[in-house]
Amino acid sequence: MADEIVKNIIxxxxxxxxxxxGPQHPSTHGVLRFEVSLKGETIExxxxxxxxxxxxxxxxxxxxxxxxxxxxxxxxxYLSAHINNEAVCxxxxxxxxxxxxxRVKYIRTILDELNRIASHxxxxxxxxxxxxxxxxFFYGLRDREKILDIxxxxxxxxLLHSFNTPGGLMNDIHPDFQKKTKEFIQYFRxxxxxxxxxxxxxxxxxxxxxDIGVLSLEDAIQYGITGPSGRAxxxxxxxxxxxxxxxxxxxxxxxxxxxxxxxFHRYKARIDEMYESMNIIEQLIDNIPEGDHALKMKAVIKLxxxxxxxxxxxxxxxxxxxxxxxxxKTPYRIKFRSPNFSNLFIINKLxxxxxxxxxVAISGSLDLVIPDIDR
Amino acid sequence: xxxxxxxxxxxxxxxxxxxxxxxQFLEIIVPSAKLNSICKxxxxxxxxxxxxxxxxxxxxxxxxxxxxxxxTSTKHNHTLVLKTRVDNHQNPEVxxxxxxxxxxxxxxxxxxxxxxxxxNNHPDPRRLFLEDDYGFPLRKDFTxxxxxxxx
Amino acid sequence: MTxxxxxxxxxxxxxxxxxxxxxxxxxxxxxxxVVIGLVFLILYAVVGxxxxxxxxxxxxxxxxxxxxxxxxxxxxxxxxxxLIKLLMKELIPIKNADKVLFNIAPFIxxxxxFLAIAAIPFxxxxxxxxxxxxxxxxxxxSSVSVIGILLAGWSSxxxxxxIGAMRSGAQIISYELSVGLSxxxxxxxxxxxxxxxxxxxxxxxxxxxKGHISAFIAFIIFLIASTAETNRGPxxxxxxxxxxxxxxHTEYSGIRFAFFFLAEYMxxxxxxxxAATVFLGGWMPLHFGTGTGFNHIMDFIPPIFxxxxxxAFVVYLMMWFKWTFPRLRIDQLLTLEWKYxxxxxxxxxxxxxxxxxxxxxxx
Numbered sequence: 001m002a003d004e005i006v007k008n009i010i011x012x013x014x015x016x017x018x019x020x021x022g023p024q025h026p027s028t029h030g031v032l033r034f035e036v037s038l039k040g041e042t043i044e045x046x047x048x049x050x051x052x053x054x055x056x057x058x059x060x061x062x063x064x065x066x067x068x069x070x071x072x073x074x075x076x077x078y079l080s081a082h083i084n085n086e087a088v089c090x091x092x093x094x095x096x097x098x099x100x101x102x103r104v105k106y107i108r109t110i111l112d113e114l115n116r117i118a119s120h121x122x123x124x125x126x127x128x129x130x131x132x133x134x135x136x137f138f139y140g141l142r143d144r145e146k147i148l149d150i151x152x153x154x155x156x157x158x159l160l161h162s163f164n165t166p167g168g169l170m171n172d173i174h175p176d177f178q179k180k181t182k183e184f185i186q187y188f189r190x191x192x193x194x195x196x197x198x199x200x201x202x203x204x205x206x207x208x209x210x211d212i213g214v215l216s217l218e219d220a221i222q223y224g225i226t227g228p229s230g231r232a233x234x235x236x237x238x239x240x241x242x243x244x245x246x247x248x249x250x251x252x253x254x255x256x257x258x259x260x261x262x263x264f265h266r267y268k269a270r271i272d273e274m275y276e277s278m279n280i281i282e283q284l285i286d287n288i289p290e291g292d293h294a295l296k297m298k299a300v301i302k303l304x305x306x307x308x309x310x311x312x313x314x315x316x317x318x319x320x321x322x323x324x325x326x327x328x329k330t331p332y333r334i335k336f337r338s339p340n341f342s343n344l345f346i347i348n349k350l351x352x353x354x355x356x357x358x359x360v361a362i363s364g365s366l367d368l369v370i371p372d373i374d375r
Numbered sequence: 376x377x378x379x380x381x382x383x384x385x386x387x388x389x390x391x392x393x394x395x396x397x398x399q400f401l402e403i404i405v406p407s408a409k410l411n412s413i414c415k416x417x418x419x420x421x422x423x424x425x426x427x428x429x430x431x432x433x434x435x436x437x438x439x440x441x442x443x444x445x446x447t448s449t450k451h452n453h454t455l456v457l458k459t460r461v462d463n464h465q466n467p468e469v470x471x472x473x474x475x476x477x478x479x480x481x482x483x484x485x486x487x488x489x490x491x492x493x494x495n496n497h498p499d500p501r502r503l504f505l506e507d508d509y510g511f512p513l514r515k516d517f518t519x520x521x522x523x524x525x526x
Numbered sequence: 527m528t529x530x531x532x533x534x535x536x537x538x539x540x541x542x543x544x545x546x547x548x549x550x551x552x553x554x555x556x557x558x559x560v561v562i563g564l565v566f567l568i569l570y571a572v573v574g575x576x577x578x579x580x581x582x583x584x585x586x587x588x589x590x591x592x593x594x595x596x597x598x599x600x601x602x603x604x605x606x607x608x609l610i611k612l613l614m615k616e617l618i619p620i621k622n623a624d625k626v627l628f629n630i631a632p633f634i635x636x637x638x639x640f641l642a643i644a645a646i647p648f649x650x651x652x653x654x655x656x657x658x659x660x661x662x663x664x665x666x667x668s669s670v671s672v673i674g675i676l677l678a679g680w681s682s683x684x685x686x687x688x689i690g691a692m693r694s695g696a697q698i699i700s701y702e703l704s705v706g707l708s709x710x711x712x713x714x715x716x717x718x719x720x721x722x723x724x725x726x727x728x729x730x731x732x733x734x735x736k737g738h739i740s741a742f743i744a745f746i747i748f749l750i751a752s753t754a755e756t757n758r759g760p761x762x763x764x765x766x767x768x769x770x771x772x773x774x775h776t777e778y779s780g781i782r783f784a785f786f787f788l789a790e791y792m793x794x795x796x797x798x799x800x801a802a803t804v805f806l807g808g809w810m811p812l813h814f815g816t817g818t819g820f821n822h823i824m825d826f827i828p829p830i831f832x833x834x835x836x837x838a839f840v841v842y843l844m845m846w847f848k849w850t851f852p853r854l855r856i857d858q859l860l861t862l863e864w865k866y867x868x869x870x871x872x873x874x875x876x877x878x879x880x881x882x883x884x885x886x887x888x889x
Contacts, residue, residue: 131853132762132851132853204851207854208852357853
């Protein structure tokens with residue numbers, strides 16, 4: 001039965017030329033396999049095969065206590081590790097109906113936005129590199145190093161922090177944190193327009209991204225495409241505006257929404273988000289209130305019986321944490337609604353009819369992080 | 376639309392819905408035989424207009440499964456949790472909603488892969504992450520002596 | 527033996543006379559051929575190696591890093607180390623590949639660029655083959671390399687290689703037209719195809735200055751078209767690593783891969799030297815008009831350095847493009863050629879023919 005389905009769904013007509021991109025491939029960022037069926041240079045069908053990095057995080061979380069789960073969530077969308085951690089902590093804190101100190105909220109939001117800038121920088125490097133402009137890789141990483149240095153000083157680790165814990169933060173931030181963040185913002189405000197011009201203003205880049213892979217608003221809602229990819233098609237899905245959490249109710253920023261939905265506007269949406277992130281950090285960095293860095297929680301955290309859902313906005317879209325608790329110290333069922341899982345499967349609809357080179361551009365603009373798809 | 380109004384709207388559309396305790400969202404449970412038609416009603420009716428399915432999952436309660444759908448409306452900004460019970464624990468089956476919300480196609484493949492729940496009329500009923508003969512890991516009675524570390 | 531750095535023909539003629547004295551004319555000619563062949567082989571290898579080094583350094587400086595700087599002083603021996611490594615790598619045979627074609631393909635590419643390099647005037651008197659159809663010969667033999675690329679892609683028996691080879695074949699064949707037509711403008715101005723005569727005619731100024739706007743347009747078109755001819759820069763779809771994992775030379779390993787790699791850099795050198803010869807005066811120093819003090823000062827620098835400097839400048843331009851721009855897609859590349867460059871070229875030739883007839887250029 002499986003063979004027939006495979007023949008009908010995947011392979012299409014007999015004279016189609018099927019090539020594999022991945023799982024090891026320089027431009028699918030992570031282990032993902034695209035089975036592309038071509039007619040000449042034109043794509044007829046793209047079938048993504050995921051599961052190469054499925055680690056069973058949801059099953060592992062059923063065995064671990066709530067503070068231990070935080071370390072597993074880092075490894076889902078590792079470029080927005082802090083936001084993943086924060087979402088689980090918020091879910092647990094809301095379930096227990098405790099309110100964290102203001103200091104914690106401010107620091108969590110600042111770290112969220114720094115993480116968002118770092119993630120978008122890496123996306124920008126990789127997108128330029130996929131299109132052939134190899135120099136952008138180095139420029140983007142150079143500036144991302146400054147953010148990673150700030151993280152390393154406060155947390156001891158550059159990428160996977162696990163700095164949150166239910167009730168607050170594990171430790172207070174380093175005394176130099178505010179000064180270094182302010183210096184970084186000043187430096188980056190001058191660099192970002194340079195990068196913007198270098199790639200966005202380039203005729204070749206625009207010819208390769210304008211009107212390629214157009215996603216309509218209908219499709220974005222139907223397929224659940226969130227994050228900058230969805231907002232570029234007009235779907236106003238920013239959780240920071242719909243259901244603000246942490247210190248987001250206290251800051252004012254613009255939600256970046258375009259209506260054209262092509263690759264170029266998905267690119268532009270992320271660049272503009274970096275500007276907005278800098279604005280948010282500037283509003284918060286000088287006003288961090290004094291106080292504790294965590295609440296005193298019980299040694300063993302047990303959630304009351306019931307179901308709790310928390311939504312957060314990672315760099316790639318809407319992350320959902322759904323915890324079903326039966327009163328024990330480990331969750332009965334935890335489900336992570338990952339943004340990349342929903343974003344991946346639109347690729348067939350977007351890429352059909354375009355060329356192979358466009359497939360690379362489209363998957364770059366969707367900004368997929370594969371471990372988040374597979375969990 | 377606030378809680379009370381939404382509750383009344385839903386009752387008027389779906390008389391069979393039972394409301395349940397939930398501190399965060401409005402939660403209803405519906406019979407699984409009518410799942411597809413109820414979902415269509417919820418999506419297409421102007422006052423509810425639940426056009427965005429943002430989470431689809433299943434929970435294993437040892438003698439039955441519970442399918443959970445989190446829906447929200449981009450127009451009215453209200454959220455609903457829809458549940459349906461699947462009683463047959465050995466060979467569970469439920470209707471698909473992928474013809475109503477396209478994202479459900481892939482979430483249902485994941486649920487099939489991890490729980491073994493079959494979806495009727497699904498356009499592409501293949502496993503997603505695991506091999507064909509693996510078993511269904513998220514079931515509570517799944518054991519793997521070699522790889523699973525149990526406390 | 528007289529060795530006048532300003533006119534190496536005295537050196538070559540004295541060597542020739544010495545050989546004819548020492549042995550019979552037949553043997554003397556044979557020895558000369560062998561010696562010139564060896565000199566070109568060594569030149570090819572050494573210049574190729576150091577062009578790779580130069581590219582890595584230029585690329586590194588543009589990307590805010592240092593490049594090779596450990597192997598040897600300033601990293602100068604890096605490419606030699608890479609060459610030794612490539613020589614020692616296993617030659618992985620492909621199971622269902624056509625063995626004969628698979629093995630010949632790299633050689634065809636090298637032979638094509640070797641044939642072209644023989645006709646380039648390196649300095650006054652250092653010109654190996656001086657045909658009266660010089661430019662035509664160079665364009666013709668550099669087109670032979672497309673056969674090597676197509677054979678490499680076909681005989682690898684791999685889908686990626688085939689797609690890469692087809693793309694490359696289409697690209698090279700299209701851009702040959704632009705290369706030929708843009709060189710034709712200078713042929714019309716100079717009135718001859720012989721490379722040494724074209725250089726002699728630039729004794730009172732380089733064609734890019736004398737031919738004003740039309741020659742400048744032809745130079746720009748030549749640069750773009752020749753970057754596409756050599757599969758470099760924004761036109762390197764055929765080996766786009768991020769899409770097709772190395773395209774037509776995916777299945778080659780070790781020394782065979784080194785041949786493709788070397789041939790690409792030497793093609794870049796050849797194309798740059800043609801640009802330098804035809805548009806920028808070859809080994810001719812920068813002169814404005816005739817017989818002024820400025821020209822005497824320019825004449826102090828020996829011709830071989832003028833030639834190397836100009837070629838190096840054009841090579842640097844080509845490297846600069848590659849590391850700045852993203853890649854063009856195949857259909858955009860072909861559109862660029864057939865819808866933009868070719869019409870501009872044709873109009874330019876008409877304009878140049880008209881200018882030559884009316885004499886409206888700096889003579």
